[in-house]
Amino acid sequence: MKGVFIGVLLLFVAFAQAQDYVIVLHGGAGNGIKKENINTEEQEAYELKMSEALFAGAKVLDTGGAAHLAVVEVIKVLEDSPLFNAGKGAVFTYDERNEMDASIMDGNTLNAGAVAGIGTVKNPITAALAVMQNSPHVILSGKGAEDFAKLQGCEIVSEDYFKTEKRLKSLERYKKAHGSTSTNWEDSKMGTVGCAVLDKNGNLAAGTSTGGMTGKRYGRIGDSPIIGAGTHADNNTCALSCTGHGEYFIRYAVAHDVSARMEYGNESFQNAASAVIHKVLKPAGGDGGLIGVDKDGNVVMEFNTSGMFRAYLKEGQEAVVEMF
Template sequence: MKLRYFVLLLSFSLGLVWGAFAQSGKKFTLVIHGGAGTIKKENMSDELEQQYREKLTEALQSGYHILEKGGTSLEAISVSIQVLEDSPLFNAGKGAVYTNDGKNELDASVMDGKTLNAGAVAGVTTIRNPVEAAIAVMEHSPHVMMAREGAELFAKEQGLEMVEPSYFRTERRQKQLERAKDAEKDRGMLEPAEYNDFKFGTVGAAALDQHGNLAAGTSTGGMTNKRYGRIGDSPVIGAGTYANNATCAVSATGHGEYFIRSVVAYDISALMEYKKWSLEKAANHVIMKKLKERGGSGGIISVDQRGNVAMPFNTAGMYRGYVKEDGTIVVKIFKD
């Protein structure tokens, strides 16, 4: 009898240990980007490179802490993107570029891979963290996209932090606008390829949580010197952002017009779903072949339902990084 009780107790204890191990062994992944473009090591000081690496690391750590505790992929991408939005280093939020008339107009989107719900805002000027507004649109409205004054009114009603337009103004972006205008004086209105000199830039994140759910989000200040209320791919679901638990989560960065025409983010998912391609094969095919052949430049970050990561780009560099359940943070900038 004693032996029987001992065996039962031992079995119960082993069950508890195994349960804890299984829980701690659940996979999760977070991958982020801070924009792609003509990013070359020879054009960047060691000090500036270190600043970028530190901020990308901070964004990954913020999201990792959410995922490690069992938080959702949506929560993780939100906090990671907000870290980048609050930094003047990146073309989103605080570091947004200027329009032709000297304003900062912001776009953002998110998508939940479990429900396929999505939210986006476009052309906003007073919302501190546009990614939060995109989530609010998804969770608290029947709509997918809101723009300009209407999006700002909705964000205010949702209790999000609002700021004066001057919050987004930085000397660095002001000088970029001046250079773009000077170039137009010399060459006329720039051709699409020439905008590589005036980085489009974007920030984004994609994540797989311990519950097996995917999510993606993207935020941007758009294109330096943009006119006429131009909106790129970042707030367009299927172009700049896409997530589906059956395939992958994707956030894009680059020349938005090409990403919209090619429906880049969804195209990667579709290749995985219909052709049964791996994430790496689908992502590389879309970015390094299809997009490039059409004249589009940029890249994506992505994660699939197994936690695999793909980060292809066809430009000189892309601010990017990822972290998995073991906590090892990987940050890259150049083609290395």
């Protein structure tokens, strides 16, 4: 009888300590995300895909799964859709190739993994996870990253898998606008997908995946695979994924800056995120946004552009999906 009592007590304690999970995602930010640019059919397609991604993450968390595993499942859904600039929907480099980047960070251990400039891994976020879990490194790039991903059992596909007519037309427009020698990417397609999660055990994680910028050259790498710039997670503060003009997010270590303001300056999550996006990035010329969740389950979805594909789901509540 005593053993039964102790067992019930332990279950009660575990239940009392468990908290509601939260999933937040983005599908890119930009000044082209406006109601006049996206028709009703397209808007519904984006909303449905973001909702699908949220519930893929919820499926992991409903059974007590870890935050970082939910992040991977959410991002895989977005990578598999041609709607977003990641995975299947990745934009083209100037040389008509797809060079993708991704990263993931575990807020409990502060372990992280990332890949850059890969072109044959179907879901780049799975390669980033493999780096985090099965290597002593943080970032692997190019062919070496692809070789490692293959050894780790990540799904490898032909480069043709990523080629879509929509993205090829975007590249054609870019070349006509900027010529053969331009390295100006100000007007090129900037998009990313990302996710931040708080699981039932109070652990945070975040991940980001991107195809980069249309027309990029010379092996350019943005903020998405850079821990502290495009992705950051720390159980003491928050988990964040960023999207926008990567060079600025790198220079200002945006994701880490938000976390640091919370930890060292005792700023609220919302105030820290708002300050970095609007008072640091915007005056410097950096367009973009971020999404995240803090250790208490508070959500931020902050951006300084006309729109950002974004959504969140709190356990037991209805999903919120927004664009403009």
